Amino acid sequence: MDRYDVAVKQLYVISIACLLLASKFEEKEDKVPKLDQLNSFAYMCSLNLALTKKDLLKMELLLLETFNWNLCLPTPAHYIDYYLFASVSESDLHNGWPITSVTKVRAFMEKYSHYFLEVSLQDHVFLSFRPSLVAAACVGASRICLEVSPSWTAQLQLLTCYSWEHLAPCIELMLIAHDKDIKEANKEKDRVKLLQQQQQVVESLSLQTPTQVLFQQSRYHPLAQHSAVVPQFHSPIQDLCSAYRDSLQAPRLSGLASGHHSDSLHSYSTLQASFQPVLQTVSIQGPITMQVAISTEPRHCLALTYGSSYFSGHPSYTTGCFDG
Incomplete structure (x- = not known):
C-alpha cells in the first residue's frame, strides 16, 4: 500500500481481496468464500457496493505483484507440527528405561516444544537462525528436558x-532461557509462600483475645540470696533436742536407781524451763524489709518411751514430751 496512492473507497476492496488470498x-x-458471500459483507457494513468478479481478480493480481508472489513468511511454527510426528519413537528411552506410553510422552513433547517456540520469539538472537533450525532445536531441547534419550535420533536428523x-x-x-524461567518461577513461589505465612501470622494474632496480666512472678528471690540465714530457723530446735537427750543420760538414771527424787525433779524443772517457747527474730534483706518471728514449740516434736528399765512393774507406753 506504500507504493500506491489508495483511495478510501478502495480500502474495502483491498480488505476483501486480502481475505480471499x-x-x-x-x-x-471448499472453505474458500464465494463472490456472493463476500458481497454480503458489504450489506452488513451498510455499504452500497457490489464487487464483480473482474474487479476482485484485478485487485488480487495487484496484491500478488506487490508482494512479489511471496505470500508465505515461514516461521518455526510452520515446521514444528511436521517435526513432532517423529519427535518420539518406541525405541527411545526415558531415564534409561523403555517408554511405556509413546502417546503420553508425545503429548508432553508437544507442550514443551510450543514453550520453546515462545522462548524463541522473546529474544532477537534467535533471528540469526533459520526457522526450520529453530523448530528442530525446540524438539531437541524438549527431549533433553523430558530426559528422553538419545537426545537426537537418526530419524529426526533425516x-x-x-x-x-x-x-x-x-x-x-533455549536451555539457558529455560533455567532462568525456572529460577524466576521458584522466586515467585517463595514470595507467595512468604506472603501466605505472614498473612496466617497476622490472622492468628488478630484472632487472639487480649489478656491482662494480673500477677507476675518477681525476679527477686530472697531465699536464694539469704540461703545462709535459713539454717538459723532449725538451730533452736536442734539445741533443744540436744539438751533433751543430755537430760536423759546417766545422771537421771543414777538418780532414779538411788532414790534421789529431788535431783530428778530438779533436772525436770531445769529441763522444763529450757523447753519454754523460744522466740527468734530474723531480718531478711530484700525489696521489702520485714521482721519474721518464729515461735519454736518443741512440746510435740519428740516421743518418749518409758518402760520397765525406768519404772519396774509398769507396762511400756508412748507419750508426748512431758504431756503431764
Missing part, C-alpha cells in the same frame, strides 16, 4: 536435515 492459501478449496552439531548452539540458548 488468505483463505486460498490456508484453507481447503527428517530435519540437521545434525546435532548444527542444533547445539540454538539448543544451548
Whole structure:
C-alpha cells in the first residue's frame, strides 16, 4: 500500500481481496468464500457496493505483484507440527528405561516444544537462525528436558536435515532461557509462600483475645540470696533436742536407781524451763524489709518411751514430751 496512492473507497476492496488470498492459501478449496458471500459483507457494513468478479481478480493480481508472489513468511511454527510426528519413537528411552506410553510422552513433547517456540520469539538472537533450525532445536531441547534419550535420533536428523552439531548452539540458548524461567518461577513461589505465612501470622494474632496480666512472678528471690540465714530457723530446735537427750543420760538414771527424787525433779524443772517457747527474730534483706518471728514449740516434736528399765512393774507406753 506504500507504493500506491489508495483511495478510501478502495480500502474495502483491498480488505476483501486480502481475505480471499488468505483463505486460498490456508484453507481447503471448499472453505474458500464465494463472490456472493463476500458481497454480503458489504450489506452488513451498510455499504452500497457490489464487487464483480473482474474487479476482485484485478485487485488480487495487484496484491500478488506487490508482494512479489511471496505470500508465505515461514516461521518455526510452520515446521514444528511436521517435526513432532517423529519427535518420539518406541525405541527411545526415558531415564534409561523403555517408554511405556509413546502417546503420553508425545503429548508432553508437544507442550514443551510450543514453550520453546515462545522462548524463541522473546529474544532477537534467535533471528540469526533459520526457522526450520529453530523448530528442530525446540524438539531437541524438549527431549533433553523430558530426559528422553538419545537426545537426537537418526530419524529426526533425516527428517530435519540437521545434525546435532548444527542444533547445539540454538539448543544451548533455549536451555539457558529455560533455567532462568525456572529460577524466576521458584522466586515467585517463595514470595507467595512468604506472603501466605505472614498473612496466617497476622490472622492468628488478630484472632487472639487480649489478656491482662494480673500477677507476675518477681525476679527477686530472697531465699536464694539469704540461703545462709535459713539454717538459723532449725538451730533452736536442734539445741533443744540436744539438751533433751543430755537430760536423759546417766545422771537421771543414777538418780532414779538411788532414790534421789529431788535431783530428778530438779533436772525436770531445769529441763522444763529450757523447753519454754523460744522466740527468734530474723531480718531478711530484700525489696521489702520485714521482721519474721518464729515461735519454736518443741512440746510435740519428740516421743518418749518409758518402760520397765525406768519404772519396774509398769507396762511400756508412748507419750508426748512431758504431756503431764
